[in-house]
Amino acid sequence: MKAAAFDYHRATSVDDAIQQLGAADDAKVLAGGQSLVPLLAMRLARPTVLVDLNRLADLAYVRRENGELAIGALTRHRTVETAELVRRDVPLLADALAHVGHVTIRNRGTIGGSIAHGDPAAELPAVAVALDATFRLRGPGGERSVAAGDFFFGYLMTALEPDELLTEIRWPVLPQGTGCAVEELTRRNGDFALVAVFAALTMGADGVCTQARISVAGAAAAPLRADNAEQALIGSRVSAADAGAAADRLAAATDPPNDIHAPADYRREMAAVLGRRAIQRAWAQANRTNAGE
Template identity: 50%
Template sequence: MKPAPFTYRRARSLAEAADLLAACPDAKILAGGQSLVPMLNMRLARPETLVDIGSLAALDYVDVVDGHLEVGAAARQAAVAAHPLVRARLPVLAAAIGRIGHSQIRNRGTVCGSIAHHDPSAELPALALALDARILTYGVRGTAVHEAAAFFTGTFDTALAPDEIVTAVQFPLPEPGTGWAFEEVARRSGDFALVGGTALLRAAADGTVERVRIALFGVASTPVRLPAVEELVTGAALREDVLAAAERLTARTLDPTADSHASADYRREVAAHLVRTVLADAFARTPAGSPTDA
């Protein structure tokens, strides 16, 4: 398989990249290329120009900014997962990255690239939604900030304008004591997830849930939050009956997509079980301990 002809331009600065993008509306930004290049080879994407920002050192960073863990657009997934700030302050991000493809992909792919590409089966858009992340962009018209809840609009589609470049993503840092979990089901290691889910949970000293956020991926054209399930478990102790009720409510309210890889019923059943699992695992990582049957 070979891509259709295109012009390759390596940007020497972010400003130059923005100028190139504005000059060619059909251009695509290339960072790690782990999603874009296969689409080029299969001719699912046919841009006239590729603008490479992968070598811009100013975009290759991980830092804490205003209570957020900020990841630059050129930061590779493997490097982000191994970064001390991520390990100490946002381990769920490292866990999510660890589920992405194989090591070769994570060594080249970027965190921001995965979010900008927005495959509905991808891990990082769902985590961005669960954490209320902010996507920072730049273009010839200036800078902009997109909230994750409004950024993902459909399969491989986002609110990103054709002349905007994602420069960084900001993940809010959870409060100390927040438990987390990230799980997915795939046919084999390295495959795209059939269904996946993440949860972040803060518990009171008496073991009741103070705050919780749940997001699923692989079940729709965008990541999905579960506000009804979050409301159900908030204020409750995560006993067996509450976890079972959360599982049932997920199955009743979720309307998954079907494709050649899995039926809607299969995705519904697996997603409901994953919600139960990530809630229990997230609670187990809080100071309050683990769920009981009492």
């Protein structure tokens, strides 16, 4: 388990990193290293160059900008998880981060690394899809923004070009009266999800659901936005029956993998169970929030 030889470049700026990525045949970005380093050690990844971002301090921040929350790609999971702004404005993100690996992993892993890696069973890509986050990418030709829903399109496959760098993730602030819930099924605490459901439901003044944002991890080759379940809930009072019906729709849309940890059928069935639990819990929280608790 020793990596094959590679060159190492410590990036001095975002432009420098982009230039390095463009210059090499097969360069890899080193951020937190929580996924990359094991792949290197097992020689499953054999880049020619590692471009290390860790000295780019200006890529690590959490700030409120234009009604959105902007988070620098190099911000560590733990920093985001514990940031007061995140807890207040995008609580679903904070809830989800608590499920990423263990604290030691979150101290090192970065939010941009997790998004760019694009593991369909990981929490961050799924939350980004649920909340319509946008990703700022920079390449040799300049900057572009890609919506989370257009970013992930297959197992570990994203819209990121080899010579592009993800620099920032922008999160819409959740409206007042929103309740959030994460339901995740893992074999052990801290493992990748067999299935996880992320839900943010907003209750209007009349007690009906005005906005629903739901996504599923571990349910398909890419994180899944459960639009059909959302549509079923909007305008309803989210009774137990409503929650169950929406969760069944959610499960029907999944195309989960079959592997040694669980068969696909099991995962699909669990998507329904976790979906129902997440919807009910999120709605209960929305209720409490509206009651001023």
